[in-house]
Amino acid sequence: MTEVFGPGAVSGGPPSDPVLRVRDLAVSFTGRGRTVTAVHGLSFDLARGEVLGLVGESGSGKSTVGLAAMGLHDAARTRVSGSISVGGTEIVGAPDSAVRALRGARIAMVFQDALAALSPFHPVGAQIAEAYRIHSGAGRAAGRARAAEMLDRVGIPATRARDYPHQFSGGMRQRVMIAMALVNAPDVLIADEPTTALDARVQRQVLSLLAELREESGTAVLLITHDVGVVAGTCDRMLVMRNGHLVESGPADTLLTNAQHPYTRALIDAAPTLETVPGVRLPVAFAAGPDDGPAAGGGVGCGAGSLVSAATAGRPAADAGGAGPAAAGGVGCDAGSLLSAATAGRPTADAGGAGPALAGGAVPVAVSVDTGLPPAGHRALPVAAGKGAGPSPAGAGPALAGGAVPVAVSVDTGPPSAGHRVLPVAAAKGAGPSPAGLAEVIDLHVEFGGRRTLWGRRSRPVRAVRGVSLRVGAGETLGLVGESGSGKSTTARVLAGLQRPTAGSVRFDGRDIGRAAVDTRLRRELSREVQLVFQDPYASLNPRRTVEEIVTTPLRVHTGMGAAARRDRAAELLGQVGLDPAHLSRYPHEFSGGQRQRIGIARALAPRPRLIVADEPVSALDVSVQAQVLNLLMDLRDELGLSLLFVSHDLAVVRHFCDRVAVMRAGTVVESGPRDEVFGDPKADYTRELLAAAL
Amino acid sequence: MAEVHGEGPRKRQSQGPFASACRAFRRDMTGMAALAVVLLCALLALTAPLLAALYGKNPTDHYGQQTPGLLSPEGLPVLPNGGISADHWFGIEPGLGRDVFTQLLYGMRTSLLVAFASVAVIAVVGVALGLTVGYLGGLADRAFTFVCNALLAFPTLLLLLALSPVIRSRFVDPGENEPAWMQFASLIAVFAAFGWVPLAMVLRTTVRSLREREFIEAARAVGASRRHIVLRELLPNVWAPVLVHITLAVPGVVTAEAALSFLGVGINEPVPDWGRMISRGSEVFYDDPTYLVFPGVALLVFVLAFNLLGDAVRDALDPRTAR
């Protein structure tokens, strides 16, 4: 992969003349009588023109660092100590008026959530112009002209300057943010997860844009992200944070290929990529970080892992649980025990040998160039061309190419059993079209009727799904991918009996279930067999109900079990998904994201369904947690012989997890087939485009 | 609330949202002080007959008229400061010469009874309607909005003024005193008839946004019935706004009741009532402010305490407003 961002310091050493210099930065928040220290003694430098990646799991303190650099923390509730200097001007402890002069002019920020960060009340043009006029003292007309120019520069027609943020798509909003941040050509740009919420294609566009602009103005960038892929593609150096501490730093390519710290390595490996061997267990090096409940901590992930292993392999949980892993910081032990559990055939003893797994995980970075997928090549081209014009040496390419070396290793070392393990099932179905579809939709149409207007006329309906046919065979996993708004969720909801189709038929086990959304009895019957797992583990759990209540709801509905029996079953279910049955009386907010998703899965499993519809069950989760959940789902699928409809916009995850894949676009299925076919030899242009965009 | 709380068998670690709100509340000094005042008031009101017996007076006897030397021929207390004496700690009422202390005690009973009863009805009706309409949406929602708008636009005070004689003459036999309970009932009915609107509207909005939350979808997916969804999934999620609304509605009703009595259509003689005391106090204010001060300050403190309590409850329940 070519480096998207230009030159910068090639070597990992700290630059000589930093535009941003952070020393011993500590930030703590007070509130409700307790103090949270989000950043502990962080030091780093950002050289002129450099791109520095700041990575870490959610809640590790990345945004906090960015805000501190801007001096934007709420003074009343935040204590910032240490030193931050921007181009030689100290920010910590400086009066607001002094910092104000820097903000927006010398140091600017692209905030994490573009929709929230743009004022809904002012036209985008005016918001950009304001940023310009504050510092340049320019008049209205000049401000407008400059805003138009910047909008044009980020690829938004200047005529739309008078539109409001809600009239733009996510990617466009992000570009407006970028235009606003760069309008004064600052020395430092802090880009806080500028692409996280975006589609792969849009993500790519935004990153390229950032790179171009940076090149023009020579702005140094602190790129905050949790996505290692992004760092790989864009950064000169990277810093890895965890729980507010700096874990490791160094040149990006070095760290990516040869990280010293196990945490860094786990972070890098946890996300499946288009090159990960499908179906292997993903390494889970650490537990979810950001947790408001007391249950957080490395120990949980570890314990969970061992429970899963117990459940899967029929071995007693004793071996991996206990204090050991927790004491070990939940890093090595977890990886080991999980791996061991996953592979089942291998001795637990090589727990220390996270190596193979991690090496396997290293594949993603390297392989992207190497696999020779046509899209990958294309993707690299335009950027490379853009940079060829500049003074930068084409050093990045080789650097990454070097990274490709481990590819071979990973493929080699990848435990063959992992691939095989999935095979029995996959092979049966993957070989041809599955004979008996457990659930199928035929020529499905869903329209969302426009609201009746004053004059009784209906506005034009949204045609969310326009003629989709899908089939999920027994024991099969069907992946449904596509960009946002393509109708994936709608299709999934139809299958789960929550949405009434406008036209077309929906069958489950040969029975027409089209009316389930309006017929309570039918839906109740259906819900015995089909269950949903939702995208957002927090939103899908009622915050005011205990885990026990949540998990036993389906039992109440579907069985005549008494309270005690339900409780036993709930405990059993928690065990099955790797949670401590003692947690039954807790509330959802007392769990980490991954644990919450496990609760959601436990609930879905409760009535022993035959089909689980999982609507983006992992996209709200951190990479590491995502890995845990994916592993769990794979285990359960194998163990219980479940069928799955797996909806995701992440190609890599789908590829990793599914037997067959359907690609949706604008309400239609553009391509479907066995996983390897779709990914290996995409037929539709759109699929190719998607694959190309994936970083 | 009790359902969530369950003090006894709670597990050490289990941290219900209510428990954490309680903890936050306990740290709020103002809130605790306000709660103390409110509880004290409730206690005083509850034990009023006992206290009055101990004190040896009752709120209805015309002491000033029976004992010579307490009131001037014009009806004003002879002793300074509203006739405060060892016998009558807070003085006596000008004119009738009743004991102010017991009047205040029993007046608090009146205020609290009307307020608590109205608010209870408001809460039940508001929650029921808000939840149902919020969940059902569609036609029910439109009808609801319409009714709410109409009720909001209706001048309540005027209606109360106009309706109380209607109620009196429609339902009370001419040969009988209007029973006190009927005065209370009609007041409570009218307060409740208009009071549920804001609560129901808030709940409707809350429920509409909750309905979009995935956990409702999840419950539906599990096959749960509507009843289950409304009662078990939605209800536990709205008690925070309900609680806040209730604590803030109590002083509202107390104030409105006092205003009505001030205008002469609240609770009638001889049932002691703060609003009427204030009204009487304002008549003799220029001669002797004492009689206005006691009920005026009592009402102020009472309402203030409830408002503070409401604020504290809101803060405790809403992490965003945490200071």
Place this chain on the structure above:
Amino acid sequence: GADAGEKQGGTAAARSGQRLTATLGTADDSRGPAPAVPGARRGGTVKVANLKDYSHLDPQKIYAGEGYSTSLLWGRQLTQYQVVDGKPKLVGDLATDTGTPSDGGRTWTYRLKDGVAWEDGQPITSEHVKYGIERTFAPGFELGPTYWPEWLTGSEDRTAAVKKYGGPGDGDLDAIETPDAQTLVFRFPRPQSDVPYMAAQSSSSPVRKDKDTGTGYDVKPFATGPYKIVEHRQNQSLTLERNPHWKPETDPIRHQYADRFEFTFGKKILNTAQEVLSGRGDGAGTVTTKSELPPEIYAEARRDPGKRELLVAGSQGAYTNDLYIKNSRVTDPEVRKAIHYLFPREQARQVLGGPRVGDFATTLSSPAVVGWKKYDLYPVRPAGDIEKAKEHLARAKDRPRSLTYAYETESPQDDRLAQVLVDAFAKAGIQLVTKPLEPAAFTSEVFRGDAPYDLWISTNSVDWPTPSTLLPDSYHSKLDALANGIRYANPAVDKELERIAGIGDARQKADALIDLERTVMKDVPVVPFLYTSVTQFRGKNIGGAAIHPIYGSIAAADLYVKKP
């Protein structure tokens, strides 16, 4: 009241409880101009702030003391009361004297003065007076006094009268003759002794047919008095200016000191009183002709000498305040006597404001009535005598467990008064049920024949200060519930009343009625409570303010501005 009648505002005011009756003046007394008010000067604007607008300005609809009093500013009648030093004297107003009876009181003749004129300068003729009186027969004039229709047609009541003659629409009324433009001859089927007093009522004002605008006349009548109405915004304001065609030498009653009168209505009386007494804003130049001093500031006004001199107090004409007992429901005289004894006069007066509201009464009629004599049939101390009451109750054949007391809810005071009664009745072992009624509905509720109310308190007055309108109009058993609200029925009294009705001589009639009053009061049909007094107020700058001894409120026609 010990102090309710002292000299205030430079003019003597009558004291309630004092014998004070209107004498009949001579033709000489009837000549203008009116005796000057000491210290009065011309010019300036008198501001009058009253709580409410007058419900009627149409002279034939006015039927209330303060309405009479104020309407003197623009309206003139055949006769009127001249007040000098607080003493009233009935004199000729438009007429040259108080009227000449003949034919045993069946014919009365009046002659109009020369030079009396309307606000447009046209002379007032006997036709105009006749037309005015004819109007009282017409539909829509039920509100006014019914004496003219009854007397002129010799009917029992107005309903019967209007069957014989239905107002100007029925053409000419034969009973009044107008031989010339200045002479009026009234011919009554039965002897009438009180015509001079009736001639002073607003109903006896002239109305000009060409100016009679129907309901519009109720808003803006055409003036004959010293002032004319220039603007009347209903319930808001009323502005009067001098009437250039009014001649002082024709008028023995009215003055024309101020240039203008500006009435405003609607301001809460407490605010007005505070403004006036403190002299803030327009206060110094403001007076009220209708409202009483609010109880809120009475004590303060009494304390502060500067404010005290601004109070205008006096007896409220011939008004009395009594506890009425519905005789048809409380039939046993022993029970009524018991009520008489237990009635807590002193406590009741205390909650009403104390001595300033009036003196305790022992008689049915007011001391302001011609021929009044003091009597006290069942003496009792003001605080009531529960023991005595219990004795009488013990003697009663059917002793009531509970009685119903109805009252108008005009102010919280009424509720407190009810509580005082409840307390007293309870002590005598009777539960008093209290029925607050809306003022608007009170009369129709309480006076309905079968209305379930036993007791009520109300303030009433005879229509003029002779006893003629008291017993005959309220205590004859044949009268309907509206007139005889307490349903008093005593055949002996009925008979005596019928005899008295035939008496043409005023003096004789008055004496007979006063004597009959004692007979009636032996039955205790009502419990006399107060001879009422009023306390009003004036601004520092207003002179001539005194309570009119007949109409019971500040006489507007004597007011002047001290330094305009």
Place this chain on the structure above:
Amino acid sequence: MTGYVLRRALQAAAVLLAITAAAFGLFYAAPADPALIACGPKCDTGQVEAVRHSMGLDQPLAEQYADYLRGLLTGRTIDDVDGTPIDCAAPCLGYSYTLHQPVLDAIGDRFPVTLSLAGGALAVIVVLGAGTGFAAALRRGTAADRLLSGFTLVGASVQIYFLGYALQYLLVYSTGLFPVPGYAPFADGPGAWAAGLLLPWLVLGFVNAAVFARLSRSQLLETMHEGYVRTARGKGLGATRAHLKYTARGAAAPLVQLLGLEAGALFGGAFITETVFGLGGVGKLAVDAVVQNDLPTVVGTVLLAAFFVVVFVALADLVVAWLDPRVRLA
């Protein structure tokens, strides 16, 4: 936006119609006989019947209501008690037999008072309420915040009749610090007009501003943490300017809505304030009408009050839509 305005207007009209029906039914169902009251205590049965006929009370309620509505739309002729026809022009709210005036005229006479009182009080509410709310929110947690919050809390808890009487006595009649409350028409001189209303404005404004201040404080505190405010500060905008331009804008919607409700209530007549200060506005008219059983006036004033609430609430909605492009352009 036009569609939105139209829809909102239709909704408002429907609500008003419902209120006319409710008010009419409720009040005409009252037990006191309006004919008896209009005719006076001395009327006999025949006269009362005549009056009842001229008042139209002998017709079925539905017909009376239809007449009423017709009068509202096209005007009608009403008979006075004595049968004199009274012309009641287009938005005819009936004729008051107590005031001897068409209800609309009676309201029209008093409306300037209510308008002046409500207008000034609203100004006080906005300035004082938003001002203290803003000041407290910006200094949250400080002594100033606690002081201001305490101040508004007292304002929200104090009774207007208590405060009104006390201040009037202390500031006007005892010391003369304030001019005597009263109404002088604006046309007679703005000075006298403002002087007479100063104290009522302040008292009514203060008590209502308290609620407004509390809401604006909490709204501002909530909006203050919005991402776009941080963005504004990230551009280099000072805290105060950022809050004025962005926080205030974001917090405005509920405030505008509250203001709409309060304005509606105030323009419908502030009974207690008018009573306390002796002002003859629509509120006093309404209370008097209730006391005197003057049904046409009661219904008329109820309708007027409802009309203002409905109109101002609708206006507030429109302002909110105008303020927030997300609503406006939806």
